[in-house]
Amino acid sequence: MAVKSVYLVLFMFVTLFHYTQAISIPLPSGAGPESLVFDQSGRGPYTGISDGRIIRWNGLYSGGWDDFATASPHWTKDCIGSINRSLEHKCGRPLGLQINEKSGDIYIADAYYGLMVVGPNGGMAQQLASSAEGVPFRFTNGLDIDQENGDIYFTDTSSRYDRSEYEMAMLTRDATGRLMKYDPRTKQVSVLMRGLAFSNGVALSQDKSYLLVTETTLFRIQKYWLSGTRKGTSEILMVLPGTPDNITKTRNGEFLVAVNSPSAHALAMRIDGEGRIIEVLDVTFISQTISEVHEHDRRSAIIWATVLKYGRQKVRRVKL
Numbered sequence: 266m267a268v269k270s271v272y273l274v275l276f277m278f279v280t281l282f283h284y285t286q287a288i289s290i291p292l293p294s295g296a297g298p299e300s301l302v303f304d305q306s307g308r309g310p311y312t313g314i315s316d317g318r319i320i321r322w323n324g325l326y327s328g329g330w331d332d333f334a335t336a337s338p339h340w341t342k343d344c345i346g347s348i349n350r351s352l353e354h355k356c357g358r359p360l361g362l363q364i365n366e367k368s369g370d371i372y373i374a375d376a377y378y379g380l381m382v383v384g385p386n387g388g389m390a391q392q393l394a395s396s397a398e399g400v401p402f403r404f405t406n407g408l409d410i411d412q413e414n415g416d417i418y419f420t421d422t423s424s425r426y427d428r429s430e431y432e433m434a435m436l437t438r439d440a441t442g443r444l445m446k447y448d449p450r451t452k453q454v455s456v457l458m459r460g461l462a463f464s465n466g467v468a469l470s471q472d473k474s475y476l477l478v479t480e481t482t483l484f485r486i487q488k489y490w491l492s493g494t495r496k497g498t499s500e501i502l503m504v505l506p507g508t509p510d511n512i513t514k515t516r517n518g519e520f521l522v523a524v525n526s527p528s529a530h531a532l533a534m535r536i537d538g539e540g541r542i543i544e545v546l547d548v549t550f551i552s553q554t555i556s557e558v559h560e561h562d563r564r565s566a567i568i569w570a571t572v573l574k575y576g577r578q579k580v581r582r583v584k585l
């Protein structure tokens with residue numbers, strides 16, 4: 266029986282790859298994969314799911330998924346498989362993930378437990394920060410890293426509403442989000458921007474002179490200068506045709522933004538640092554919602570989205 270199901274899965278993968286150029290990897294349980302990272306040896310993805318676990322994909326013939334880490338000190342086995350929002354306070358909800366390519370440490374923005382880090386062997390993550398300027402984080406979300414000096418840039422989506430109340434944050438147009446920096450040498454957090462409307466994804470530019478941060482409820486992207494004559498100031502870079510989720514950078518210095526339009530179209534947008542649109546891919550035929558777009562090679566992007574299929578969410582990879 267076990268052998269049969271392995272072949273069945275393999276057959277499905279091959280079929281999907283040839284006919285739709287898509288690979289779906291079912292989750293072991295739980296739902297809502299958010300961010301994805303690969304380690305230096307190419308292993309992964311690692312992703313955080315709704316029951317508070319960070320799990321790692323080892324490949325079909327190497328055991329599939331295994332449990333890699335947890336962020337909440339209150340996590341217990343009862344959390345496994347949970348998609349219950351009321352349990353997120355207990356189980357944790359890891360959203361943003363990034364790997365420090367030198368140390369192999371994985372940094373985690375957990376919606377309830379703040380900025381965390383876990384070593385290359387996983388286990389229980391350690392908390393690095395849970396407040397700034399005396400204001401506790403309520404909804405830690407996006408994360409990016411400067412691979413040269415290890416600085417972490419991250420967002421807290423709201424100081425008022427936590428993740429389980431995200432609809433309220435949107436409906437009330439809450440603007441208490443913050444963009445912050447964590448310096449691993451001094452272990453200090455500094456606030457770069459305040460008053461953001463659902464600050465979500467953050468991306469450091471290739472030359473490290475600025476950051477882009479998405480404000481989901483205002484359909485826009487802001488640019489924060491880290492150096493140069495405008496250092497410490499910000500400006501509205503562009504308004505999008507829908508709500509932006511995450512933003513990632515490409516190797517040539519452009520950015521990929523996942524945008525969900527009000528007419529239920531999922532868009533993968535390629536933009537530059539000046540706010541010009543380079544390319545828009547409507548990927549609604551693959552998924553109704555999109556959370557993140559990653560570059561794969563120079564000619565294609567890999568779309569990672571969460572897809573609701575047969576009542577279960579999946580990590581989905583699509584080659585364009």
Ligand SMILES: *[C@@H]1O[C@H](CO)[C@@H](O)[C@H](O)[C@H]1NC(C)=O
Binds near residue numbers: 350351
């Ligand atoms: C979710 O968890 C809460 C708190 O434990 C519980 O009261 C509620 O019944 C649960 N909901 C579902 C749908 O299981």
Ligand SMILES: *[C@@H]1O[C@H](CO)[C@@H](O)[C@H](O)[C@H]1NC(C)=O
Binds near residue numbers: 363514
């Ligand atoms: C957004 O993408 C970045 C870069 O790939 C990733 O490190 C981060 O964890 C993502 N954030 C969320 C909230 O998924």
